[in-house]
Amino acid sequence: MFRRTFWFGTGVAAGVWATTKVNRKLKQLTPDSLAATAANKALDVGTRVRDRAVGFALDVRDNMAQREAELDDALGLKAPVDPGPLNHGLAAPRSRHAIENSNSSNPKYVADDRTTHSYNRNEDH
Numbered sequence: 001m002f003r004r005t006f007w008f009g010t011g012v013a014a015g016v017w018a019t020t021k022v023n024r025k026l027k028q029l030t031p032d033s034l035a036a037t038a039a040n041k042a043l044d045v046g047t048r049v050r051d052r053a054v055g056f057a058l059d060v061r062d063n064m065a066q067r068e069a070e071l072d073d074a075l076g077l078k079a080p081v082d083p084g085p086l087n088h089g090l091a092a093p094r095s096r097h098a099i100e101n102s103n104s105s106n107p108k109y110v111a112d113d114r115t116t117h118s119y120n121r122n123e124d125h
Contacts, residue, residue: 072078
């Protein structure tokens, strides 16, 4: 008699456990649950991509500032900042000695004033 009761109880427990597992899986496979899961995963991926993009942009900005400082030093374009009341902390106008033509004796570098072509890249062509 005790054996029958034991196996009956074991069967009931197994049936309850299996029914619970099946019901949980069915709830996970409903369209609403699948949509919520997909949306959560998309948000997670979007957050990771945004974090990586922000990190990349900050790296680019840092390297760009470093390279600009190197070029300014190389070309002598460093201008001191005048913190005057009218300047609002903006940099002074850059000197033009690095871009002026210092090779006027060399005919290769002599400017031809007869050209009608404008070298302004902002003009319509």
